[in-house]
Amino acid sequence: MTGITVREVLRDAMREEMARDERVFLIGEEVAEYQGAYKVSQGLLQEFGPKRVIDAPITEMGFTGFGFGAAISGLKPIVEFMTFNFAMQAIDHIVNSAAKTLYMSGGQISCPIVFRGVNGIAARVAAQHSQCFASWYAHCPGLKVVAPYFAADAKGLLKSAIRDPNPVIFLENELWYRQRFDGVSQDPEHTVSIGKANVVKEGNDVTIVGFSMSMGKVLEASEKLKSDGISVEIIDLRTLRPLDTDTIIRSVKKTNRLLCVEEGWPYAGICSEITSQVMEYAFDYLDAPILRVTGADVPMPYAANLEKLALPQLDDIISKVRSYFK
Amino acid sequence: MKAQSYSVQDLFKFYGNMLLIRRFEEKCAQLYRKGVIGGFCHLYIGQEAVAAGMREVTSPDNDSIITTYRDHAHMLMCGIDPKVIMAELAGKITGCSKGKGGSMHMFSRQRRFYGGHGIVGASSSIGTGVAFSHQYKKDDGVCFCYFGDGATNQGQVYESFNMASMWKLPIVYIIENNFYAMGTSVNRSHANIDLYRRGEPFNVPGKAVDGMKIQEVIAAGCEAASHARSGKGPVILEMRTYRYLGHSMSDPATYRTKEEVEQVKSTRDPIEHVKNTIAKKQGLKESEIKDIESKVSNIVEGAADFALNSPTPQEKVLYEDVLI
Numbered sequence: 001m002t003g004i005t006v007r008e009v010l011r012d013a014m015r016e017e018m019a020r021d022e023r024v025f026l027i028g029e030e031v032a033e034y035q036g037a038y039k040v041s042q043g044l045l046q047e048f049g050p051k052r053v054i055d056a057p058i059t060e061m062g063f064t065g066f067g068f069g070a071a072i073s074g075l076k077p078i079v080e081f082m083t084f085n086f087a088m089q090a091i092d093h094i095v096n097s098a099a100k101t102l103y104m105s106g107g108q109i110s111c112p113i114v115f116r117g118v119n120g121i122a123a124r125v126a127a128q129h130s131q132c133f134a135s136w137y138a139h140c141p142g143l144k145v146v147a148p149y150f151a152a153d154a155k156g157l158l159k160s161a162i163r164d165p166n167p168v169i170f171l172e173n174e175l176w177y178r179q180r181f182d183g184v185s186q187d188p189e190h191t192v193s194i195g196k197a198n199v200v201k202e203g204n205d206v207t208i209v210g211f212s213m214s215m216g217k218v219l220e221a222s223e224k225l226k227s228d229g230i231s232v233e234i235i236d237l238r239t240l241r242p243l244d245t246d247t248i249i250r251s252v253k254k255t256n257r258l259l260c261v262e263e264g265w266p267y268a269g270i271c272s273e274i275t276s277q278v279m280e281y282a283f284d285y286l287d288a289p290i291l292r293v294t295g296a297d298v299p300m301p302y303a304a305n306l307e308k309l310a311l312p313q314l315d316d317i318i319s320k321v322r323s324y325f326k
Numbered sequence: 327m328k329a330q331s332y333s334v335q336d337l338f339k340f341y342g343n344m345l346l347i348r349r350f351e352e353k354c355a356q357l358y359r360k361g362v363i364g365g366f367c368h369l370y371i372g373q374e375a376v377a378a379g380m381r382e383v384t385s386p387d388n389d390s391i392i393t394t395y396r397d398h399a400h401m402l403m404c405g406i407d408p409k410v411i412m413a414e415l416a417g418k419i420t421g422c423s424k425g426k427g428g429s430m431h432m433f434s435r436q437r438r439f440y441g442g443h444g445i446v447g448a449s450s451s452i453g454t455g456v457a458f459s460h461q462y463k464k465d466d467g468v469c470f471c472y473f474g475d476g477a478t479n480q481g482q483v484y485e486s487f488n489m490a491s492m493w494k495l496p497i498v499y500i501i502e503n504n505f506y507a508m509g510t511s512v513n514r515s516h517a518n519i520d521l522y523r524r525g526e527p528f529n530v531p532g533k534a535v536d537g538m539k540i541q542e543v544i545a546a547g548c549e550a551a552s553h554a555r556s557g558k559g560p561v562i563l564e565m566r567t568y569r570y571l572g573h574s575m576s577d578p579a580t581y582r583t584k585e586e587v588e589q590v591k592s593t594r595d596p597i598e599h600v601k602n603t604i605a606k607k608q609g610l611k612e613s614e615i616k617d618i619e620s621k622v623s624n625i626v627e628g629a630a631d632f633a634l635n636s637p638t639p640q641e642k643v644l645y646e647d648v649l650i
Contacts, residue, residue: 025462051462056489057485057488057489057492059485059488061451061481061482061485062451062482062485062486062488062489063451063485063489065448065450065451065452065454065455065482065486066451066452066454066455066458066486066489067455068451068452068455069392069440069451069452069454069455069456069457069458069459070455070456070458070459070462072440072452072455072456073438073440073455073456073459073460074463075458075459075462075463077455092445092448093448093451093452096444096445096448097443097445097452101433102647102648102649102650103426103648104423104426104427104431104433104441104442105422105423105431105433105435105441105442105647106421106422106423106424106425106426106427106433106647107424107646108422108423108434108435109433109435109440109441110650141648142648142649144649165650166649166650
């Protein structure tokens with residue numbers, strides 16, 4: 001096996017930033033002695049000690065408010081949610097405290113904090129542990145929301161998030177941690193800017209926009225569509241707020257067709273926002289309606305066959321793209 | 327300031343500070359009725375001894391403060407210019423939050439006053455994080471963290487007690503128990519009304535304090551602050567106080583009798599208490615009281631004039647301070 005796992009890359013990003021800035025600390029459930037519920041913080045306790053790698057009790061609302069309090073008083077916390085499902089218990093402090101205090105204080109009180117952890121769809125864990133919160137957080141002014149797919153982006157964006165003076169939501173995925181990627185920079189000063197999408201592959205016939213785990217299927221679909229003679233341009237959003245609308249519009253003006261993919265629910269989702277932006281800024285360039293491939297509009301079921309039906313599948317992407325060219 | 331028997335000079339200072347709070351809040355009520363102040367506006371009248379007393383305990387050099395939406399008095403006692411506070415209430419650009427926070431969201435980075443929070447209970451966990459910063463930076467500071475009796479039924483308060491006790495954080499939790507969480511009395515909402523005991527399961531010591539007597543507030547505050555500052559962990563002070571007005575300007579307070587309010591006003595008023603203490607100590611010269619009253623009145627009128635004459639925020643301010 002070549003490359004490096006996402007799990008290690010995220011750990012390296014935190015380690016480099018903790019070494020760089022004494023104010024950075026990590027708090028969350030099982031992050032220290034257990035070495036991370038998903039082993040993302042492996043070795044950090046040994047390297048930085050219990051003052052900076054802190055096992056929180058199972059007390060999401062408490063340690064999120066705590067993290068916010070530390071952030072506004074001079075520290076730079078990384079708050080790990082074992083999963084963002086549990087951050088629901090703490091969402092008041094993310095939305096009402098972290099996202100709004102700079103504004104409510106007239107710019108006096110900044111909040112440099114990263115909320116990171118597992119988001120999105122896992123395998124066979126049913127409705128309460130398998131859902132995507134991307135559009136929930138992307139809805140809120142005062143937050144930045146990052147959801148990379150490639151490991152190089154994961155490292156560069158997490159480092160940027162930790163250095164950012166604003167609250168950043170960093171969305172990961174349980175199934176993503178063990179994936180291996182090449183091309184990860186070892187330069188501790190290398191970062192990736194928040195707010196920039198990436199044209200992963202150039203093409204001429206249709207633009208597919210995705211983020212996070214959906215990128216895997218988008219990449220696979222574009223390979224299959226090549227044999228149909230369809231040239232796909234792929235955009236990995238990487239950041240969901242602020243959204244890099246310019247890159248999407250530029251691509252749509254070239255390909256004239258747009259398919260958006262996300263694993264979350266369709267209603268008021270990230271794809272809905274992109275659709276609206278493209279309608280506003282590139283309507284005259286569209287040769288066909290914008291299409292979406294999203295998770296089904298239901299709580300995630302447990303049964304394997306139903307779970308598959310609830311998730312965007314490779315064939316859904318392929319058949320929607322083919323429908324443009326029938 | 328150490329707990330002690332106070333000089334007449336000290337007592338006059340306390341009197342002036344409490345009077346400033348009361349007159350400021352009365353002016354707020356007046357401006358609210360005129361439509362200058364809008365939205366939710368929670369006044370502190372009756373509770374003055376708590377903020378004015380804790381001011382004597384809080385070090386302006388390294389301590390920090392966080393509270394709820396009933397925050398004007400705490401801002402005043404932090405030494406924030408009353409003009410800036412009143413301008414914020416009036417939604418003016420000269421306000422401490424450029425008019426974007428209002429009554430409930432006041433802050434001062436310079437004085438480490440971290441709000442001004444509108445969600446009941448939120449200040450408890452945020453303050454716990456602020457206390458962690460003091461410990462992390464080893465700056466010898468203590469966080470004075472205020473919330474009301476109503477907040478003590480919120481889960482995050484106990485999540486905070488647990489963490490603060492485990493990690494021996496330098497924090498004093500001050501429960502401003504005015505006996506009514508909006509319209510629900512402590513008796514109707516708390517299984518055990520001894521709120522100072524609510525830290526017991528977490529080994530957090532607590533004390534009930536007569537929050538209408540500034541001397542007792544200061545004495546308890548000093549003891550609690552020195553406990554927290556010395557690395558022994560958190561302390562809870564239940565300040566038993568009373569608010570004379572409704573929960574907010576829109577609350578007619580029909581859930582309690584006029585007699586109950588009058589009884590407190592006539593027998594336990596914190597400002598009268600200090601006045602009486604001075605009188606007993608040396609006899610009270612009306613001229614001295616008048617001097618203070620006129621000074622306070624000038625400050626409050628000056629603040630109101632400043633607020634009224636300040637410009638509203640320009641339109642571009644709408645999109646500023648969302649992100650850095």
